[in-house]
Structures are given as C-alpha cells and as structure tokens.
Amino acid sequence: xxxxxxxxxxxxxxxxxxxxxxxxxxxxxxxxxxxxxxxxxxxxxxxxxxxxxxxxxxxxxxxxxxxxxxxxxxxxxxxxxxxxxxxxxxxxxxxxxxxxxxxxxxxxxxxxxxxxxxxxxxxxxxxxxxxxxxxxxxxxxxxxxxxxxxxxxxxxxxxxxxxxxxxxxxxxxxxxxxxxxxxxxxxxxxxxxxxxxxxxxxxxxxxxxxxxxxxxxxxxxxxxxxxxxxxxxxxxxxxxxxxxxxxxxxxxxxxxxxxxxxxxxxxxxxxxxxxxxxxxxxxxxxxxxxxxxxxxxxxxxxxxxxxxxxxxxxxxxxxxxxxx
Amino acid sequence: xxxxxxxxxxxxxxxxxxxxxxxxxxxxxxxxxxxxxxxxxxxxxxxxxxxxxxxxxxxxxxxxxxxxxxxxxxxxxxxxxxxxxxxxxxxxxxxxxxxxxxxxxxxxxxxxxxxxxxxxxxxxxxxxxxxxxxxxxxxxxxxxxxxxxxxxxxxxxxxxxxxxxxxxxxxxxxxxxxxxxxxxxxx
Numbered sequence: 001x002x003x004x005x006x007x008x009x010x011x012x013x014x015x016x017x018x019x020x021x022x023x024x025x026x027x028x029x030x031x032x033x034x035x036x037x038x039x040x041x042x043x044x045x046x047x048x049x050x051x052x053x054x055x056x057x058x059x060x061x062x063x064x065x066x067x068x069x070x071x072x073x074x075x076x077x078x079x080x081x082x083x084x085x086x087x088x089x090x091x092x093x094x095x096x097x098x099x100x101x102x103x104x105x106x107x108x109x110x111x112x113x114x115x116x117x118x119x120x121x122x123x124x125x126x127x128x129x130x131x132x133x134x135x136x137x138x139x140x141x142x143x144x145x146x147x148x149x150x151x152x153x154x155x156x157x158x159x160x161x162x163x164x165x166x167x168x169x170x171x172x173x174x175x176x177x178x179x180x181x182x183x184x185x186x187x188x189x190x191x192x193x194x195x196x197x198x199x200x201x202x203x204x205x206x207x208x209x210x211x212x213x214x215x216x217x218x219x220x221x222x223x224x225x226x227x228x229x230x231x232x233x234x235x236x237x238x239x240x241x242x243x244x245x246x247x248x249x250x251x252x253x254x255x256x257x258x259x260x261x262x263x264x265x266x267x268x269x270x271x272x273x274x275x276x277x278x279x280x281x282x283x284x285x286x287x288x289x290x291x292x293x294x295x296x297x298x299x300x301x302x303x304x305x306x307x308x309x310x311x312x313x314x315x316x317x318x319x320x321x322x323x324x
Numbered sequence: 325x326x327x328x329x330x331x332x333x334x335x336x337x338x339x340x341x342x343x344x345x346x347x348x349x350x351x352x353x354x355x356x357x358x359x360x361x362x363x364x365x366x367x368x369x370x371x372x373x374x375x376x377x378x379x380x381x382x383x384x385x386x387x388x389x390x391x392x393x394x395x396x397x398x399x400x401x402x403x404x405x406x407x408x409x410x411x412x413x414x415x416x417x418x419x420x421x422x423x424x425x426x427x428x429x430x431x432x433x434x435x436x437x438x439x440x441x442x443x444x445x446x447x448x449x450x451x452x453x454x455x456x457x458x459x460x461x462x463x464x465x466x467x468x469x470x471x472x473x474x475x476x477x478x479x480x481x482x483x484x485x486x487x488x489x490x491x492x493x494x495x496x497x498x499x500x501x502x503x504x505x506x507x508x509x510x511x
Binding site for chain 1: 357358360361363364366370385386389391392393394396397399400404406428430431433470493496497
C-alpha cells in the first residue's frame with residue numbers, strides 16, 4: 001500500500017463511508033421487515049401485513065417511532081459510558097464495509113490487509129456491548145455484557161482458524177485477490193475445497209453476531225433484554241442497527257471467502273455478491289426462528305470441544321496439503 | 325382480630341408519577357406523522373399477570389396474529405415498550421412492581437386494561453377483600469378498557485385499534501359488520 005496519503009484517497013474513503021452508511025441504514029429497514037416476515041411465514045402467519053401494502057412500511061414506522069421515543073438514562077448510570085456504548089456499537093461497523101469487494105469496481109477501499117482490518121475492528125462491537133452493560137448500572141445488563149464477552153472471545157478463535165485456513169490456501173489477506181482466485185462456477189469456489197472451514201465459519205459467525213440460537217447476551221427469558229435492558233428509543237435502535245450491520249458483514253466475508261464473492265455463473269458482478277449475501281442472511285433468520293436458544297454451557301462446550309479442535313485439524317490439514 | 329372488623333384496607337399504593345420530556349420538534353405535521361408511526365408500531369411489554377395473559381399469547385399466534393398490525397414485538401424490557409397490557413388480576417403485592425414498570429416506560433406510553441380484573445377487580449371485587457387492587461386505573465392512567473373474563477383475542481385486537489384511534493384521531497381498520505357470539509368453524 002502506498003504510504004503517502006493523497007487528497008483523492010481520503011475523499012474516496014469518505015465517500016465510501018457515506019455510501020456505506022446509506023447502505024447500512026436501508027438494509028436495516030429491509031432486514032427488520034424481512035426478519036418479521038420470515039418469522040411470520042415460519043410460524044404460519046402473515047407477519048406484518050396492514051401497514052402499507054403487505055406491511056412494507058412497517059420498518060419505517062418502527063424506525064420513526066424509535067426516533068420519537070423519550071431517551072431515558074437511569075439515575076445511577078454512568079452518563080459518558082451509557083451514551084458512548086450505542087455510538088461505539090454502530091459507527092465502527094461502518095468501517096468494516098470499506099474493504100468488502102462488492103464487485104471489481106465497487107470496492108470502498110481495496111486494502112491488501114482487508115481481512116485483518118475486518119477482524120480487528122469487529123472486536124469493537126464486544127467492547128460496546130461491555131460498556132453498555134457496565135454503564136447502565138443494571139444487573140441484567142451486566143450479566144448480559146459478561147455473557148457477550150465470554151461468547152465473543154470464545155467464538156473468535158474458531159472463526160479465526162477458519163479464516164486462516166483460507167488465508168493459508170490463498171496466500172493473501174486481500175479480499176479482492178481471494179475472490180479473484182476463485183472461479184465462476186460453484187465447484188470452483190472455496191467451499192468445495194474447504195467445506196469444514198465454511199461450516200465452522202458460519203457457526204462462529206452466528207456466535208459472534210449474537211444471533212439465535214446463540215443470542216444469550218439478550219436472552220429475555222432470564223436476562224430481561226441483556227445488555228440493552230436500559231436503552232430506550234434510538235439507543236436501542238443503534239444496537240439493533242449494529243446487529244444487522246454485523247450480520248451483513250459476517251455474511252459478506254463468508255461470501256468472499258467461501259462462495260466466490262461477486263463471481264457466479266453466466267455473468268459476474270455485484271448482483272451475485274448481493275444474492276449470496278442475502279441468501280446467507282435469510283439462512284440466519286431461518287436458524288433464528290427454527291432453533292431454540294442453547295444453554296450457556298452448551299454454547300461454550302460446542303465451541304471449545306468441537307469447533308476449536310476441528311478448526312485446528314482443518315488448519316493443519318490445509319497447511320499439510322499446501323506444503324505438498 | 326376477626327376478618328369482618330379488619331380495619332380499612334391499607335391505602336392504595338401510590339399512583340405512578342414520571343417526567344415526560346417536551347418534544348424537541350413540536351411542529352404539527354411532524355407530530356402527526358410520528359403519531360401515525362407510533363400507532364402502527366405499538367410494541368407491547370411482556371407482562372402477563374393472570375389468565376388474560378393466555379389470551380394475550382393467543383393473539384400473537386397464527387390465528388389472530390397481532391403482527392399484522394405491527395404490534396407483535398413483545399419487548400421484555402419496559403424501556404423499549406410502548407404499550408402496557410395489564411393482562412389479569414393486579415394484587416396488592418404486584419401493585420408496586422406494576423407502578424415501577426409503568427414509570428420505567430419512556431414516553432409516549434399507553435396502557436390497556438385487559439379483562440374485568442384489571443378494570444375493576446372483576447370477580448375478586450367483593451366486600452372485605454383485602455388482596456386485590458380494584459381497577460388498575462387506581463395506579464396508572466389507562467387508555468383503553470377491554471372488558472371480558474377473559475376477553476377474546478378479537479377483543480384485544482379491537483382494544484389495540486381503539487388505542488390507534490386515540491393516538492391518531494381516526495379509525496384505521498373496517499368495523500366488522502356483525503359481531504356474533506359464536507365463532508363457528510369458519511371465520
């Protein structure tokens with residue numbers, strides 16, 4: 001990467017960030033609607049139906065309502081930490097979208113350590129959840145935050161092992177070169193060579209993004225609402241947006257690493273990238289409304305006893321094959 | 325001390341208080357749009373007190389499906405909910421908790437008294453009873469009363485429509501032509 005920073009490249013990054021913010025905002029609305037519709041269809045009911053045709057304005061109504069709600073800070077909460085947490089949860093996520101190659105021409109910032117950048121800044125989310133739980137001075141919030149940290153730290157390791165296997169195989173951390181080495185046909189994608197890594201990545205991504213069946217940090221049956229118990233209005237909305245943005249990032253990285261990114265049969269391009277990302281997102285919603293929430297010991301046992309050893313074995317096998 | 329000369333019941337628990345911020349942008353058209361959005365996205369609190377809560381659960385299920393009107397997001401935390409459905413008997417023991425939950429809800433907040441117990445004490449309202457709050461409106465301001473013991477899920481939906489009417493000033497959904505007592509097989 002060029003060490004000199006020109007005005008053009010800064011402008012490029014700023015424009016990309018604005019584009020990403022719009023993308024994340026619109027996707028938040030879309031995914032909230034999709035999630036509720038998917039939940040409805042899985043439970044054999046129509047889901048949101050009356051607010052706008054087929055209920056498409058439901059998410060807009062929700063968003064405006066959240067903006068119009070009173071913001072409440074508990075008396076003994078730490079004001080700085082309390083208000084910093086939702087901001088810190090949402091804004092670093094925008095940065096994660098920068099190195100994602102939507103298509104050869106549509107990349108925010110084609111940096112050669114893109115994968116590392118994403119993995120490093122994804123850690124900010126945990127910090128924000130911890131601050132939220134700690135700063136709100138609420139026992140449920142604190143318990144939820146403790147769970148979020150334990151879970152995130154645990155699931156980061158198999159996630160890294162799965163990513164590392166691909167990095168070994170490709171010999172690069174640049175997302176666009178990882179896509180470039182894969183072919184257009186499904187059997188030329190990395191998932192054909194690394195199915196185990198794909199599985200480990202997908203499960204760990206569910207754990208990282210706190211999605212059901214691993215949504216223990218906000219398990220309402222035991223923790224009210226977990227780390228965001230005390231957040232009302234847009235404070236809660238920011239956490240919600242950040243969760244969906246994190247889901248998109250996780251699915252995008254999965255698409256880039258394993259599913260050939262913007263490459264696909266017939267015609268390569270951003271549509272293939274988006275189609276794969278949304279397919280993965282729908283799969284995540286499908287998991288959420290199909291599986292019951294796991295217990296915390298089950299969650300950690302699955303990680304330490306299965307995903308971690310399998311990840312290590314997979315990495316060793318990859319290294320061995322690459323050496324041959 | 326015999327039951328009949330039990331002294332006057334202890335005073336009803338102090339009713340809810342709570343500050344409400346003035347709106348930052350207080351322009352009529354903005355408030356109007358916000359009101360419509362509020363009416364269309366009334367997230368209820370997961371707060372079932374007695375048997376009426378079973379009907380509240382039924383209204384979220386496939387047959388009645390409150391999600392059609394955007395109100396299926398039962399939030400566990402009062403901070404994120406707009407509508408408190410008082411579904412069931414409010415005992416004196418529960419009263420402080422109920423008041424606290426109401427005070428924890430951020431404005432604008434709405435309360436629906438679901439069932440006879442929440443409205444007036446219902447079947448527990450008799451001479452010399454000492455355990456029941458006779459009507460949740462002694463504790464918190466109630467927007468809509470839904471009578472029944474328990475009310476049917478349709479009644480809860482109608483209560484939701486009444487709150488939407490109260491917020492926006494107009495009826496949004498058609499009024500059923502005939503409300504019959506028997507459900508029959510179809511519907």
